[in-house]
Amino acid sequence: MAMPRQLTPIPDREHSLPGRDREMPVPEKHLVLGTPMEGPWPEGMREATFGMGCFWGAEKYFWQVPGVYSTFVGYAAGHTPNPTYEEVCSGWTGHAEVARVVYDPSKVSYEALLKVFWEVHDPTQWMRQGGDVGTQYRSVILVAGEDQRAEAEASLAKYQQALSGAGYAEIVTDIEEVGPFYYAEPYHQQYLHTFPNGYCNHGFCQVGYKG
Numbered sequence: 392m393a394m395p396r397q398l399t400p401i402p403d404r405e406h407s408l409p410g411r412d413r414e415m416p417v418p419e420k421h422l423v424l425g426t427p428m429e430g431p432w433p434e435g436m437r438e439a440t441f442g443m444g445c446f447w448g449a450e451k452y453f454w455q456v457p458g459v460y461s462t463f464v465g466y467a468a469g470h471t472p473n474p475t476y477e478e479v480c481s482g483w484t485g486h487a488e489v490a491r492v493v494y495d496p497s498k499v500s501y502e503a504l505l506k507v508f509w510e511v512h513d514p515t516q517w518m519r520q521g522g523d524v525g526t527q528y529r530s531v532i533l534v535a536g537e538d539q540r541a542e543a544e545a546s547l548a549k550y551q552q553a554l555s556g557a558g559y560a561e562i563v564t565d566i567e568e569v570g571p572f573y574y575a576e577p578y579h580q581q582y583l584h585t586f587p588n589g590y591c592n593h594g595f596c597q598v599g600y601k602g
Contacts, residue, residue, distance in 0.1 A: 442487035444520030448593035458499025
């Protein structure tokens with residue numbers, strides 16, 4: 392059963408931490424792909440942003456997808472500017488931990504990324520993934536434009552049908568327009584490449600997504 396939504400409220404802007412103007416330093420190169428971690432991106436590249444629990448494992452699955460140019464983790468869908476990890480974990484910034492994916496749509500489709508999103512976390516858990524509990528671990532797709540929104544909504548309906556047919560619960564994933572993105576601290580970037588035996592609570596979840 393999904394956790395009651397009213398038990399885990401996201402603070403509004405007025406009650407969020409104030410944050411700061413100083414931006415987080417960003418490593419020059421992706422540790423696995425060797426590509427830049429800041430734009431401008433090569434012509435034709437697009438961005439996709441997903442919140443699906445701890446961002447260490449989320450990023451790892453996306454950097455393995457052929458056609459993905461770069462990945463990095465950060466904080467989005469909240470209010471506090473340039474938050475720290477500790478502030479996000481306090482629940483008083485409104486942010487979700489997210490993985491951002493820079494991809495070449497001529498080599499990999501947005502739906503292929505959505506397939507990864509659905510299959511490697513549990514989208515029926517409200518404000519948590521397993522033992523990771525809090526608003527920062529919520530399931531969310533942050534869309535850039537109406538085309539991504541339409542595909543995300545269609546994929547949710549498709550995956551809900553598959554889950555329901557297998558006896559699983561209702562998807563609680565939010566689909567929202569992407570807003571400001573703040574890079575996480577450098578040590579979080581490609582964390583599971585640096586520490587291959589590090590904590591990861593992601594893996595194949597419940598039912599496959601059929602594109």
